[in-house]
Structures are given as C-alpha cells and as structure tokens.
Amino acid sequence: MLGTRTVRPPGPKGRWLVGNTLDYDRDRMAFLVRCRQEYGDVFSFDERTIVVLDPGLVHDLLTRTNDDFHSESVPLATRIDPERAAADAQAWMTARRKGWHGLNRAVAQAHAGRLRLLFEQTLAETRGETVDVLPVMERFAGLATADFCLGADADGMAEILTENVRAIEPLGGSSQLFPAWWPSRHIRRFLRAREGTLNAVTERIHRRRDKPPADHPQDLLDVLLAAGEPELTEQQVQLLLRGIMLAAFGVPATALTWLVWTLASRPDLHRRVAEEAAAWPGEEAPPLSALPQTEAVVKEVLRLWPPTWLIGRTARRGTTLGEWQLRPDDHVMFSPYLMHRDPRWWTDPDELTPDRWLDPARTPKRHTYIPFGAGPRVCVGTQLGMIQLCLAAHWLTRNHEIRPTTETCAPKFHDLLLPQGFRARFTPRTP
Numbered sequence: 001m002l003g004t005r006t007v008r009p010p011g012p013k014g015r016w017l018v019g020n021t022l023d024y025d026r027d028r029m030a031f032l033v034r035c036r037q038e039y040g041d042v043f044s045f046d047e048r049t050i051v052v053l054d055p056g057l058v059h060d061l062l063t064r065t066n067d068d069f070h071s072e073s074v075p076l077a078t079r080i081d082p083e084r085a086a087a088d089a090q091a092w093m094t095a096r097r098k099g100w101h102g103l104n105r106a107v108a109q110a111h112a113g114r115l116r117l118l119f120e121q122t123l124a125e126t127r128g129e130t131v132d133v134l135p136v137m138e139r140f141a142g143l144a145t146a147d148f149c150l151g152a153d154a155d156g157m158a159e160i161l162t163e164n165v166r167a168i169e170p171l172g173g174s175s176q177l178f179p180a181w182w183p184s185r186h187i188r189r190f191l192r193a194r195e196g197t198l199n200a201v202t203e204r205i206h207r208r209r210d211k212p213p214a215d216h217p218q219d220l221l222d223v224l225l226a227a228g229e230p231e232l233t234e235q236q237v238q239l240l241l242r243g244i245m246l247a248a249f250g251v252p253a254t255a256l257t258w259l260v261w262t263l264a265s266r267p268d269l270h271r272r273v274a275e276e277a278a279a280w281p282g283e284e285a286p287p288l289s290a291l292p293q294t295e296a297v298v299k300e301v302l303r304l305w306p307p308t309w310l311i312g313r314t315a316r317r318g319t320t321l322g323e324w325q326l327r328p329d330d331h332v333m334f335s336p337y338l339m340h341r342d343p344r345w346w347t348d349p350d351e352l353t354p355d356r357w358l359d360p361a362r363t364p365k366r367h368t369y370i371p372f373g374a375g376p377r378v379c380v381g382t383q384l385g386m387i388q389l390c391l392a393a394h395w396l397t398r399n400h401e402i403r404p405t406t407e408t409c410a411p412k413f414h415d416l417l418l419p420q421g422f423r424a425r426f427t428p429r430t431p
C-alpha cells in the first residue's frame, strides 16, 4: 500500500502573482483537460487547491463531507470559523432530514398536479415569440420551486428568487473570492438580494403560522412546520427554504434548457419522447415508470451537460485524500463534466446515446455518474428534479412544437454549465 505523500500533487507552475487564474479563466475546460493530460487524475491548481478526477477519490471526498470537509457555496470570501461552520452544517442537516422524512406522496402529488399549470403558464407567457430559452426555463424553475416550498403562499417569490440569482451571477462566475466589505456594487446588490429573499421567506412563514394547520401537508413549509420533536427553529425553516429554493432555480433551469435543446436538435429523440407522451392516456401527470424513454434521454442530458460541472469542498482540518496530505482550509475541486465524458468509464463518451440507460448490461461504472452529487450532501431534489425534467419533456412534446432559431448551442463553463445563445419559439401543437 502506498503511504501518505506529504508533497503536493504536481500541477502547472502558474504566473507570477496571478498563478493559474488568468489561464484558467481564458478557457476553463481546456485548462483542466490540459492539466489532466499532463499531470493525471490529481493535480494542484494553486498552493491551496487541488483538482481530483478519480471517481474513487471523488466518492471518498463526497462521503466524508460534513466530517472532514465543508460543503460551501458562498460566492464571497468568508473567514471560516470551524466551530460556527460545524454548527451551521449540523443545523442544516437536521432541517434537511426533517424536511425529507416528512415529504410524502400527498405533497409530491399536489405539486405535480400544479406543475403542469405552471409549465403551460410559462410557455404561454412567451406568446409564440422567439425567446432565449434559458430565462424561460428559469421562470418555470422559479415558479416550480416556489410552489413546491410555499404552495398557496408562493406569490411573488419567483421574482424575488430571480433577482437573488441574477445578483449572484457576477460573483459566481468569477474565480476570485472577495470579502463582503469589498466596495463593489455587485457585492452590495448580492447582499441586498440575499437579505430580501430571507425577509420574503420569513414573511410567508409568519403568514402560514397565522392560518389553521392543513389536514394534509400541501407543500414543504407545511411539512417543516409540522415537524415533531425536536421542532425546527424559525431560523432553520428559513434557511432550509431559502437554500432549497435557490438550489432548485438555476440548476434545474440549466438542465431543462439542455433538455429542450436536445429535443429541438435531435428529431429522432424528440420522436421517441413524443411517442411515449402520446401513448399516456389522460391529462394527469404520468409516473416516471411510464416514461422509460424520456427518463433515459434526461439521464443522458445530465451526463453530457451536468449543470454543476465543477464542485468544491474545503478541508475542515489537516487530513488526507488518497495518498495526498491536505492542510486545514485547503480546497478540493472535482468536475462531474470531465468524469461523465471520460473514455475510461464510458463508451463513445461524447455521443448522446440514451440507449445506454435502457440496457441493464451497460450500467455505469461505480461512482462515475454524479449529476446530483453523492454522500451526505447529495442533492435533496434528486427525485423531484428528475420528475420535473421528465414531465417537462412529456408536456413539451405532447402539447407544443419547438422551433429552434439557432443551429448550435455552445457550452459556457460559468458557475453553471450554461447553454449559450439557444433561442426558440414554442407554439401550441395542433392535433
């Protein structure tokens, strides 16, 4: 067995003062691919950051999150107080478990029923005009997540979330972290938007508390307020709702846009999904078990274009990852995008081949498919996200025509893996 190495993994030396930041920002994916070719599956990005692309090591990193690593998503540099971070993570995990254990069929069904109306409303708002598809899908994801979390009290929340996400964008797209006191209008806007979302959530919690409790929970807020001993504090409910609503906005919207692009640019796959949709009797939302072809297309879209193409963790203490020694606050990054397209784990990795998900003999190698992450901080919306994507494809092909006005859709490796410049028209389908 190899011992623990104390030296840093190899990596590009970087330039004076700026290190690798400029080269990385010029073309992020090309930079990472070059480093992997030159240094292998583990390499140093800078003094404090290593990149890991080995599925076993990534799995180890993910399963040890909370214990040995922080999972952070703040776009501002914060001094990490280890005790505070551990307490925050514990409070989040308690709320997260309560929310998810309490979610039941009634909530899921109530939401799926309303989802169709929200989807149709979103497409109707485009009035058959040519539109940028990503903001349209963001609108749908915003309405969907506000509905899932707040049900009847969701009014106006999608707009507040949109502002919050827009305010994060300029900060999330930068590889630099700035402290919160940095005199920048972007940071002021972000702090204002973050506060605004929290206030809006708090107001809706108070509104709900003033009403008699529902017989059957209709949304996540009902579930959280009904949580048994120990009850969640108001702050836990606020933070969980805000965290979920933001997580369920840009990421699913990006995935949805890639899915619409796939349906618009691959008539063969459109036909498969449309035939499955037409075969479903009635207008009620079908269960995923009735949509195997659609689900296979969605899985393949998430393989080729995982919205969270780069994910990071920070070491909570001095620790090891495989044979590498990490110091407290060292960062570890990994890229689901690169892992999903690695020819060592996938046949024809760059081809969009849904059939690979329909043949049980072709199940992916362990830990190589992670569009929803893994371990204790795996996406809480895995099921819901799959349902939303599959149902959107179902309704889109059943009830609408998609007319793309762009021939290509280049990926942009921003904070998310963005489908650049995809424009299309959605018109109701005539039978």
Ligand code: HEM
Residues within 6 Å of the ligand: 071, 096, 243, 244, 245, 247, 248, 251, 252, 255, 302, 307, 308, 311, 312, 370, 371, 372, 373, 374, 376, 377, 378, 379, 380, 381, 382, 384, 385, 386, 389
């Ligand atoms: C296509 C849809 C989605 C994809 C691809 C996706 C992907 C991911 C990934 C990769 C992570 C883990 C990030 C990390 O390890 O740092 C994550 C976390 C998370 N997701 Fe999703 N997600 C989707 C939809 C949703 C939905 C619909 C919800 C809302 C219910 C949601 C809520 C969350 C939350 C709250 C977290 C943070 C979990 C934690 O840190 O404990 N996601 N998502």
